[in-house]
Amino acid sequence: MWLWFSRLGSPKWFYELAGRWLPWTWALTVLLFVAGSALALLFSPPDYQQGETVRIMYLHVPAAFLSMACYLTMAIASVIALVWRMKMAFAVARSCAPIGAAMTALALFTGAVWGKPIWGTWWEWDARLTSELVLLFLYLGYIALHESISEQSQADRAAAVLAIVGVVNLPIIHFSVDWWNTLHQGASISRLQKPAIDASMLWPLFTMLAAFFAFFAASLMSRVRNEILKREAASRWVKALVKA
Amino acid sequence: MRLAALLRREIAIAGRNKAAILIPLVFFVLVTSLFPFAVSPDADQLALLAPGVIWVAALLATLLSLEHFYQGDYLDGSLEQLLLTTGSPALLALAKSIGHWLLTGLPLVLVAPMLGLLLHLPLDAQVAMVLTLLLGTPALCLIGAIGMCLTLGINRNGILVSLLILPLYIPVLIFGSSGVQAASLGLPYDGQLALLAAIFILALVLAPVAAGHALKISTS
Amino acid sequence: MSFTSFADFLAMGGYAPYVWTCYGATLLTLAVIVAGLRRQKKKLMETIRLQHPERQAVAPGRIVVKQTAEDS
Numbered sequence: 001m002w003l004w005f006s007r008l009g010s011p012k013w014f015y016e017l018a019g020r021w022l023p024w025t026w027a028l029t030v031l032l033f034v035a036g037s038a039l040a041l042l043f044s045p046p047d048y049q050q051g052e053t054v055r056i057m058y059l060h061v062p063a064a065f066l067s068m069a070c071y072l073t074m075a076i077a078s079v080i081a082l083v084w085r086m087k088m089a090f091a092v093a094r095s096c097a098p099i100g101a102a103m104t105a106l107a108l109f110t111g112a113v114w115g116k117p118i119w120g121t122w123w124e125w126d127a128r129l130t131s132e133l134v135l136l137f138l139y140l141g142y143i144a145l146h147e148s149i150s151e152q153s154q155a156d157r158a159a160a161v162l163a164i165v166g167v168v169n170l171p172i173i174h175f176s177v178d179w180w181n182t183l184h185q186g187a188s189i190s191r192l193q194k195p196a197i198d199a200s201m202l203w204p205l206f207t208m209l210a211a212f213f214a215f216f217a218a219s220l221m222s223r224v225r226n227e228i229l230k231r232e233a234a235s236r237w238v239k240a241l242v243k244a
Numbered sequence: 245m246r247l248a249a250l251l252r253r254e255i256a257i258a259g260r261n262k263a264a265i266l267i268p269l270v271f272f273v274l275v276t277s278l279f280p281f282a283v284s285p286d287a288d289q290l291a292l293l294a295p296g297v298i299w300v301a302a303l304l305a306t307l308l309s310l311e312h313f314y315q316g317d318y319l320d321g322s323l324e325q326l327l328l329t330t331g332s333p334a335l336l337a338l339a340k341s342i343g344h345w346l347l348t349g350l351p352l353v354l355v356a357p358m359l360g361l362l363l364h365l366p367l368d369a370q371v372a373m374v375l376t377l378l379l380g381t382p383a384l385c386l387i388g389a390i391g392m393c394l395t396l397g398i399n400r401n402g403i404l405v406s407l408l409i410l411p412l413y414i415p416v417l418i419f420g421s422s423g424v425q426a427a428s429l430g431l432p433y434d435g436q437l438a439l440l441a442a443i444f445i446l447a448l449v450l451a452p453v454a455a456g457h458a459l460k461i462s463t464s
Numbered sequence: 465m466s467f468t469s470f471a472d473f474l475a476m477g478g479y480a481p482y483v484w485t486c487y488g489a490t491l492l493t494l495a496v497i498v499a500g501l502r503r504q505k506k507k508l509m510e511t512i513r514l515q516h517p518e519r520q521a522v523a524p525g526r527i528v529v530k531q532t533a534e535d536s
Contacts, residue, residue, distance in 0.1 A: 037487075042473070045466050052477035056486045063490070099497060106493045110486045117482050137411040144407055148398045157461045158394045162408060165390055165454050169412050172443070176415035179439075183422060215494060222501045229508045233515065242512045 009086050011228045012237050018221040025218040032211035039204035047201075056114040058204050062212035064107035064128070067135060070100030070216065074142070075167035078160035088224075090156040091231060093163060094146060095223035099216065101139035107132055127178040134173050138166045152231065246330060247339055254343030258313055268309035268348050269355060275301040276359045287364040294363035295373065295424030301359075302352050302377060303413055306384040307406055309348040310392045313340055318396045324463045333456030337393065341386045341452065349381035365428060372427030379440040380420040386444075386451035387412050393458035415443055 040058035047054035074096035081089035149155035317323040391409035395401035423436030
């Protein structure tokens with residue numbers, strides 16, 4: 001166990017292992033996306049209320065789910081990095097940020113496009129959408145802070161503190177927005193609530209969720225490999241690798 | 245009592261620059277008094293807007309005043325000295341937050357009723373506004389300290405601090421202004437006060453730890 | 465299969481602009497992330513290569529190490 005843990009902390013070991021896994025992970029991603037899109041677009045029934053717009057759900061829900069899972073990964077990696085002073089965990093945390101920010105933006109965009117036909121408006125100050133917007137700001141803040149500090153280890157540690165502060169605040173923000181939303185929009189709540197999902201829609205949703213997570217795994221590994229190259233640029237093995 | 249000594253030093257040094265203490269206050273009044281020009285001088289409309297306007301202005305004034313309490317100490321190296329001599333970064337961050345609140349937060353709370361009058365806020369709502377600000381502004385100072393301490397080494401960090409901290413201010417803003425709104429409609433607002441108190445206590449316990457850690461990182 | 469014809473499939477029950485915009489946006493987002501990763505890797509490789517020029521053997525057995533950014 002400890003051997004494994006200390007190995008995980010070794011950039012060279014991770015770089016090589018991820019390099020071996022990457023082709024398979026990308027292949028799995030493509031496969032799941034093809035299967036998921038077919039299920040979502042062709043083989044799932046239209047919703048009796050939302051019609052064909054329900055097909056947007058198969059993108060919106062996984063993107064929103066991933067945007068939050070990605071933030072959680074970033075925060076956990078930050079805790080590990082700060083507590084055990086593990087350089088690799090800093091690289092993982094930094095790599096999560098751009099992917100998570102992109103997923104959050106995608107969740108917001110698909111949410112707005114989905115909202116137009118069913119709620120009749122592009123934007124509703126709904127608790128979920130608003131929390132997602134705040135999440136985007138948190139990601140942007142993390143990236144901006146990391147980019148503003150020129151010294152690598154200082155940037156890593158400062159951004160890690162911010163990620164942890166953010167993850168402590170997210171539930172509070174979500175709760176308060178939820179509370180505020182029920183206060184102001186009591187009438188519209190019922191039309192925002194989603195009914196229970198039918199089994200015929202669960203399979204496409206699960207496949208798409210798996211596809212998004214496979215994409216997350218693959219792009220995170222690639223991104224961490226880049227981060228390693230950047231951080232270990234002075235080391236012997238990276239120099240040998242670049243020359244080869 | 246180390247905290248008392250740190251606090252005395254904080255107030256003595258930050259209080260020396262009178263202009264830096266007054267400017268956030270003037271900013272608070274100025275921003276609020278822009279709204280009648282922007283919206284309408286109509287008393288009913290202004291009363292409707294007042295809770296939100298005053299709360300947002302107080303929040304921005306707190307954010308603006310942060311720099312004065314940290315940047316000077318950081319640049320002349322006394323922050324590093326203090327970290328070495330006090331031994332506890334969290335205690336130092338707490339002292340700074342309390343000093344910040346006493347010199348800017350508290351004056352904002354005292355000036356707010358005058359702005360409430362300008363915006364035709366009813367009397368009940370005035371009381372609610374003072375109470376919510378009294379509980380909310382210390383939380384703003386404590387949370388703001390984290391953002392400020394994280395960005396100490398960065399040139400022109402003002403806009404970055406806003407980006408980091410404003411999302412975290414949302415809960416305080418929501419409960420603060422909705423408490424005032426409830427009071428102006430004649431509704432009870434003890435729920436909002438309780439939630440603000442909860443946020444304040446949570447911030448009091450956790451924020452100095454995070455800010456202290458950030459101080460250590462920024463000065464290393 | 466929930467559509468009877470290809471035209472039906474494209475029309476998405478009258479919601480074509482919404483549904484296809486979302487699928488397009490997703491594809492674009494994923495493509496932008498992947499393109500970003502590849503470009504980042506290429507740029508990194510190039511910078512590292514520039515930072516560490518080939519060590520040149522001047523005479524047999526004697527190696528001159530050039531001053532590089534890493535050493536300073």
